[in-house]
Amino acid sequence: MQILVVLPVTELQKKQLENAAPGAAFLYRSPKDATAEEISQSRIIVGNVPADRIRASENLLLMQLNSAGTDAYIRPGVLHPSTKLANATGAYSKAVAEHLFAMGIALQKNLPLYRDMQQQHVWGDAGRVTSMADATVLVVGMGDIGTNFARLCKGVGAKTIGVRRRYADPVEGVDEVHLTEDLDALLPRADVIASFLPGTGATKGIFSRERFALMKPSAIFLNGGRGNAVDQDALADALQNGRLFAAGLDVTDPEPLPADHIFWTLPNLFLTPHISGGFHLPETLDRIVAIAARNIMHVVNGEPIENEVDFETGYRK
Amino acid sequence: MQILVVLPVTELQKKQLENAAPGAAFLYRSPKDATAEEISQSRIIVGNVPADRIRASENLLLMQLNSAGTDAYIRPGVLHPSTKLANATGAYSKAVAEHLFAMGIALQKNLPLYRDMQQQHVWGDAGRVTSMADATVLVVGMGDIGTNFARLCKGVGAKTIGVRRRYADPVEGVDEVHLTEDLDALLPRADVIASFLPGTGATKGIFSRERFALMKPSAIFLNGGRGNAVDQDALADALQNGRLFAAGLDVTDPEPLPADHIFWTLPNLFLTPHISGGFHLPETLDRIVAIAARNIMHVVNGEPIENEVDFETGYRK
Numbered sequence: 105m106q107i108l109v110v111l112p113v114t115e116l117q118k119k120q121l122e123n124a125a126p127g128a129a130f131l132y133r134s135p136k137d138a139t140a141e142e143i144s145q146s147r148i149i150v151g152n153v154p155a156d157r158i159r160a161s162e163n164l165l166l167m168q169l170n171s172a173g174t175d176a177y178i179r180p181g182v183l184h185p186s187t188k189l190a191n192a193t194g195a196y197s198k199a200v201a202e203h204l205f206a207m208g209i210a211l212q213k214n215l216p217l218y219r220d221m222q223q224q225h226v227w228g229d230a231g232r233v234t235s236m237a238d239a240t241v242l243v244v245g246m247g248d249i250g251t252n253f254a255r256l257c258k259g260v261g262a263k264t265i266g267v268r269r270r271y272a273d274p275v276e277g278v279d280e281v282h283l284t285e286d287l288d289a290l291l292p293r294a295d296v297i298a299s300f301l302p303g304t305g306a307t308k309g310i311f312s313r314e315r316f317a318l319m320k321p322s323a324i325f326l327n328g329g330r331g332n333a334v335d336q337d338a339l340a341d342a343l344q345n346g347r348l349f350a351a352g353l354d355v356t357d358p359e360p361l362p363a364d365h366i367f368w369t370l371p372n373l374f375l376t377p378h379i380s381g382g383f384h385l386p387e388t389l390d391r392i393v394a395i396a397a398r399n400i401m402h403v404v405n406g407e408p409i410e411n412e413v414d415f416e417t418g419y420r421k
Numbered sequence: 422m423q424i425l426v427v428l429p430v431t432e433l434q435k436k437q438l439e440n441a442a443p444g445a446a447f448l449y450r451s452p453k454d455a456t457a458e459e460i461s462q463s464r465i466i467v468g469n470v471p472a473d474r475i476r477a478s479e480n481l482l483l484m485q486l487n488s489a490g491t492d493a494y495i496r497p498g499v500l501h502p503s504t505k506l507a508n509a510t511g512a513y514s515k516a517v518a519e520h521l522f523a524m525g526i527a528l529q530k531n532l533p534l535y536r537d538m539q540q541q542h543v544w545g546d547a548g549r550v551t552s553m554a555d556a557t558v559l560v561v562g563m564g565d566i567g568t569n570f571a572r573l574c575k576g577v578g579a580k581t582i583g584v585r586r587r588y589a590d591p592v593e594g595v596d597e598v599h600l601t602e603d604l605d606a607l608l609p610r611a612d613v614i615a616s617f618l619p620g621t622g623a624t625k626g627i628f629s630r631e632r633f634a635l636m637k638p639s640a641i642f643l644n645g646g647r648g649n650a651v652d653q654d655a656l657a658d659a660l661q662n663g664r665l666f667a668a669g670l671d672v673t674d675p676e677p678l679p680a681d682h683i684f685w686t687l688p689n690l691f692l693t694p695h696i697s698g699g700f701h702l703p704e705t706l707d708r709i710v711a712i713a714a715r716n717i718m719h720v721v722n723g724e725p726i727e728n729e730v731d732f733e734t735g736y737r738k
Contacts, residue, residue, distance in 0.1 A: 202552055205577075206530040209523040218693040219536040225685045227677035227694040233701045235519055259576035260522075360544035368542045376535040377544040384550045 107400065108142055110135040110151035111170055112383065117393045121150065124400040148403060150396045152176075160184045166403045168396045172196050172249070172381070173330065174418045175303040189413040190399050193420050194248045195391035196381040200300075200354075201252035203380030204328040207352035208257075208296055209236055211324050216374045234295065234322070237261030242294035244287065244310075245329055246275060250300040253328070254278045257296070265290060291318040296326065303330035304418040313338035316348060324350045328380055331357030340366050343373055354380040424717065425459055427452040427468035428487055429700065434710045438467065441717040465720060467713045469493075477501045483720045485713045489513050489566070489698070490647065491735045492620040506730040507716050510737050511565045512708035513698040517617070517671075518569035520697030521645040524669035525574075525613055526553055528641050533691045551612065551639070554578030559611035561604065561627075562646055563592060564737075567617040570645070571595045574613070582607060608635040613643065620647035621735040630655035633665060641667045645697055648674030657683050660690055671697040 105128040109121060113132070122130055131142055138153050148166045149158075155176040158164070164187045167177060172193050176182070183189055210216060214230035221228045241257040243250045246266040254264040255277040265280045267290065272281045282290060287310075291297065297319060301307040311325070311334040319325065325348060327334055336357065342348040350372040356365075359378055367373055383389045395411060402409045414421045422445045426438060430449065439447055448459055452470050460466065460474055465483045472493040475481070481504045484494060489510050493499070500506055527533060531547035538545045558574045560567045563583040571581040572594040582597045584607065589598045599607060604627075608614065614636060618624040628642070628651040636642065642665060644651055653674065659665035667689040673682075676695050684690055700706045716726045731738045 198552065198554065199550070202526075202554070202577075203530050203550070206523075206526040206532060209519075210527045210532055213520050213523040215523060215527055215532070215691075215693070216536050218696075219533050219691065220540070221694070222685055222692045223537070223540065225680045229694070229696055229699075231701065232703070233516070233520070235515065235702060235704075237515065237519070238704075256577050259578075260519075260573050261576075363542045368539055374532075374536065375539045376532070377538070377546070379535070379546055382546075384548065385552060386549070387552075387555075 105129065105148070105404075106131060106142075106146045107148040107150065108133065108138060108146040108153070109396075110138055110149070110153050111389065111392065111396075113389070113393060117389070120393055120397050121400065124397040125404050128400075128404075148400060150400070155179070155182045158182055160187075162186060166190065166399060166409065168192075168399050169413075170195075170392045170396075172200075172247075173302055174413050175330070178413065178415045178418050183415075188403070188409055189415065190395070190409050190411040191413050191420065192392045192395055193411050195388055195395060197248035197252045199382075199385040199388050200249045200328050200380040201256055202385075203354060203376070204253055204298055204300075204326050204352065205256040207354070207374055207376070208298065208324055208326050211350040211352050211372075211374055212236060212239075212296075217371060220371065235261075236296075239263070239295040240265065240293055241296040241298065242290055243267065243278070243298050243300065244284075245300035245302070246278070246281065247300060249328065250298070251275060251278065253298055253300065262296070265294070288315065288318055291315060292320065294323060295320065296324045298326040299329045299333055301329040301333045302418055303332055306417075307333045309333070309335050311335060311339070313341075316342040319348055321347055322349050324348075324352065326352045328354050331355040331359065336367070340370065340373075343370050350374070352376075354378055422446065422465070422721075423448060423459075423463045424465045424467065425450065425455060425463035425470070426713075427455055427466070427470050428706065428709065428713075430706070430710060434706070437710055437714050438717065441714040442721050445717075445721075465717055467717070472496070472499045475499055477504075479503060483507065483716060483726065485509075485716050486730075487512075487709045487713075489517075489564075490619055491730045492647070495730065495732045495735050500732075502732075505720070505726055506732065507712070507726050507728040508730050508737065509709045509712055510728050512705055512712060514565035514569045516699075516702040516705050517566045517645050517697040518573055519702075520671060520693070521570055521615055521617075521643050521669065522573040524671070524691055524693070525615065525641055525643050526577075528667040528669050528689075528691055529553060529556075529613075534688060537688065552578075553613075556580070556612040557582065557610055558613040558615065559607055560584065560595070560615050560617065561601075562617035562619070563595070563598065564617060566645065567615070568592060568595065570615055570617065579613070582611070605632065605635055608632060609637065611640060612637065613641045615643040616646045616650055618646040618650045619735055620649055623734075624650045626650070626652050628652060628656070630658075633659040636665060638664055639666050641669065643669045645671050648672040648676065653684070657687065657690075660687050667691070669693075671695055
């Protein structure tokens with residue numbers, strides 16, 4: 105059995121993967137260097153090889169993504185219906201939640217504006233600030249990342265409200281949990297709105313012009329999910345017209361953002377280039393390898409895998 | 422009895438002060454507009470009038486500062502020995518602690534570098550990040566601000582160590598408390614070092630070249646106290662030579678920082694222009710007015726005041 109791994113794994117992490125399938129032939133490549141033949145002959149692939157090179161081979165038992173997002177892999181024709189798809193939900197939750205939390209707090213304290221002043225050697229004053237301790241934080245998308253984000257905010261005193269697709273059950277460390285259908289009623293209450301929605305048909309454009317109009321003019325909007333959840337023209341208008349205090353985005357649509365896009369230039373928009381996840385926090389890769397090793401073992405043993413993705417919704421089943 | 426107030430108080434805040442001394446004549450001025458005569462004829466001054474215009478009048482019963490720092494007012498010849506001096510310790514603790522916490526988290530996530538990239542329209546990658554949840558945070562100066570800062574860090578998972586001048590008693594929300602004499606042994610353990618030391622003779626230059634050399638090369642240094650606690654040349658050298666990961670400063674020596682100072686230009690130094698306190702967080706002025714009103718009442722009633730400053734140390738007695 106051939107297993108293709110396209111992650112920048114350490115020797116220790118290789119051992120961890122190989123121990124999960126004794127006797128299997130492990131190939132280590134970069135995502136770009138893996139050949140079409142290597143891809144088509146592998147029974148298991150660990151890591152995001154380009155989706156357009158997988159070609160729905162029946163040979164593939166498990167496609168283990170290193171991403172939480174699954175959009176490119178659930179499209180018809182990418183994977184054979186018999187292939188199991190698993191994502192790395194959970195691996196990124198710490199890194200992404202912390203990054204968006206840092207962006208939100210930085211915007212409350214006008215830190216991007218002070219960095220701009222520093223570049224100009226200006227000892228100036230950017231005015232009023234707000235406090236996470238006084239904020240009501242609305243988290244849209246209460247998966248691992250959103251839940252972690254809410255807990256960070258609560259850890260420094262915020263009131264936290266979560267919005268989920270289904271099951272508005274209580275979540276530890278989150279003050280209120282509601283369903284997506286209540287979103288419009290919740291937006292006017294929030295000082296910080298943070299989206300961690302994946303890119304699915306149901307989430308596209310959910311942050312519409314009408315919804316930005318429901319937010320407080322003093323609110324901060326954060327996006328750590330997918331860029332296409334946002335009507336970007338509406339967001340730019342709201343930021344320029346004082347109908348929204350600030351926004352922090354780690355994701356845009358498209359990515360990379362074109363160099364002439366207005367988002368680069370809005371002083372009250374803080375943009376980071378989809379780096380909140382990745383392997384920037386070393387712990388993230390450890391977590392991905394752990395998920396992959398367990399799933400390799402599950403496939404070898406004919407057991408159900410973890411983090412299995414539903415092709416219909418793009419979410420974990 | 423004439424009471425001079427040089428704070429930007431609201432009508433409600435005026436009422437609060439005036440209720441503390443019925444019958445007194447309240448003058449409201451800006452610090453710049455208060456005349457020498459108005460200053461010399463006041464029995465109580467609320468707010469930081471320029472120290473060089475007070476001239477040690479015996480007439481002055483109480484000088485109620487709106488700052489936590491007292492340096493300019495404890496110098497010989499500024500206040501008469503019979504004048505009581507009170508600072509606004511406590512009023513700024515939330516604002517300053519949150520600002521420095523935001524700077525620290527922003528530096529852990531390379532946010533200043535991403536803001537620089539945004540200015541250049543660059544979709545880039547600033548590399549590895551660290552996490553407050555994995556950090557050991559050393560807080561030097563455990564007054565209200567330092568204690569608040571430590572609790573914010575602990576709220577998102579950090580291990581916190583506090584250093585005090587005296588009484589290394591346990592502090593709620595702080596994992597370990599040590600005395601200043603242990604500083605050199607503690608510096609090598611810290612991932613984040615935050616100074617909230619006031620400007621006194623004893624704290625000048627305490628962050629010396631030797632002490633920066635004791636810090637981890639991966640450490641982040643923060644200063645929310647006074648700029649002269651730091652050997653600024655040594656800090657610049659450490660940042661340029663990779664012996665310190667990053668620094669976040671809200672205070673410098675002198676202030677404003679001269680436009681040609683190297684601090685403006687170091688990419689891994691994040692500078693804000695002593696704005697963490699001030700009245701940027703509206704709650705701060707509320708707190709100052711509350712302290713002032715209580716102290717006016719104490720003076721009127723001949724009672725001991727709160728937040729009284731010791732002229733020898735510059736600290737609250």
